[in-house]
Amino acid sequence: MRLTEFWRRMHEHFGEVYAESFAKDxxxxxxxxxxxxxxxxxxxxxxxxxxxxxxTQGVTARLR
Incomplete structure (x- = not known):
């Protein structure tokens, strides 16, 4: 998995703002x-x- 795909999925699951916060904190x-x-x-x-x-975060099967 490329980092761009990783971040796309993070943003889709958590939302643009919270994905960054979650990843850092x-x-x-x-x-x-x-x-x-x-x-x-x-x-x-x-x-x-x-x-x-x-x-650990209940990501939907569609994004896995």
Whole structure:
């Protein structure tokens, strides 16, 4: 998954403004105690981060 697709899905699920806030501020134990942005910066694959977001945030099947 490319980062552009990751962010498109984040924006579609959370909305333009909240997606950015969630990614910067919400610490997730499933990401090793990191935020989405920190996990991506640490080298996590976008598809793996997206899977965690889907699993923990109730993302609809259509966006998975």
């Amino acid at each position: 919400h610490v997730m134990s499933e990401l090793g105690g990191r935020t989405v942005c920190q996990a991506l910066d640490a080298g996590w694959e976008a598809k793996d981060v997206w899977r965690v977001v889907c699993r």
